[in-house]
Amino acid sequence: MADEKRTWQAVLEHVETALLDGTLVPGDRLPGERALAAELGVGRSSVREALRVLEVLGLIRTASGSGPQSGAIIVATPRGGMSALLRLQVAAKGFAMKDIVGARLVLETSVAEELARQEHPTLADADTLLSAMDAAELTPAEFLTLDAQFHLSLAEATGNAVIAATMAGLRGAIERYVLEGSERIEDWSATATRLREEHTAIIDAIRSGDPDAARSHTHRHISGYYAQITS
Template sequence: MVATPAYTVVLNWLEEQLRHGKIRVGDKLPAERALAEHFSISRASVREAIRILDAMGLARSATGSGPQAGATVISEPSAALGWALRMHIATRALPVKDVVTTRLLLETQAAWDAASGENDDHTDRDDILSHARDLLDRMDDPEISNDEFHALDAQFHLLLTSLAGNVVLETIMVSLREATIGYVQETVATLEDWPSIRATLQTQHRDIFTAVTDRDGKLATRLLRDHITWFYSLVPRAEK
């Protein structure tokens, strides 16, 4: 029987403290020595717990002395999920095809909700749509680099997803985008007529934007599905 690592007591303790509101995002964690003494474990085990929390997007450590030193509780779930997905995609345990299918399921639902307004709690809907329009205008600039285009593309999709009003869905979508950016960049590098493809993507983006703005959920969903599947069809078979 495998023994439970000593550092898990710190993780379990923090989960309970967060759940009951005794520790909140932005609070400092107790010092290493205090945690080690409280749980009767080594300081090395405490440091391992802090490293794991950092990797999970739940803590940020600062070295040195003074008020900024030590570990602070944060909440950045998409960063942790994104890294985990990227690593497992790299091992091929998670096929890119399945990741794309998952994105289709989630983002088309988000498009429906964003357009229909069924979960519309956004008082700043107009501001979000205005920002999305500005991103599209910037993406029209033929002088921007491919990397900048991809970054703006990701922001555009995530802005529309945010209109669905589902924080968990938005977090997962951020993670999926971060996890697949590498394969997107590799795919673009192999395409012979990228300027033409980029123009097609922009036409699709604007059609999706118009459907969401017009609150046509059915059309927005269909256009987004066609948009994602069309680009994925360009991926070399070996990468699928």
């Protein structure tokens, strides 16, 4: 039993190391279960256990079946554990969608404004996620998971640990309502295109040092999607 435990932990550490050193980035897909087991010289049960842990941690999203949309896609990189407690609290309370959206509007418009006031905001993670969201084969669930991570990356770019932890704690709730809402959208492709354009507008406003535009674009982006899925 101890050896088996160490084996799945070795798989976990292998993937986490690749995430931390940039070998794997959001939008990448892990090799299939069989290929990963062969590469690391472990049993498939150990790979499955490690993938379950990575999914619980919010680092990957898995999909069953075969083809380009199956398997595990990277949706985040490892972060501190403080936000895990907030995620549990959000899940336990079951906050209403309108309250989550209201909190996002207060928090994220301020984040965008703050970043636009910085001389050299750190937006590399946001850029990586924007590129990942351009992939044509993404399912709505994968796209929206990367979308939530994009918003989290902006909070982290402020350098304020409390803001970043709060956004990370809200992430699961954000993913849940945007995904449930996507099922009511008739033309998902058009919506995904619009969301990508809105993300780009936010980043452009931040880079151009325009706090008012950054705040406005962020407010319009969040409130617009909420209005679309509740109309």
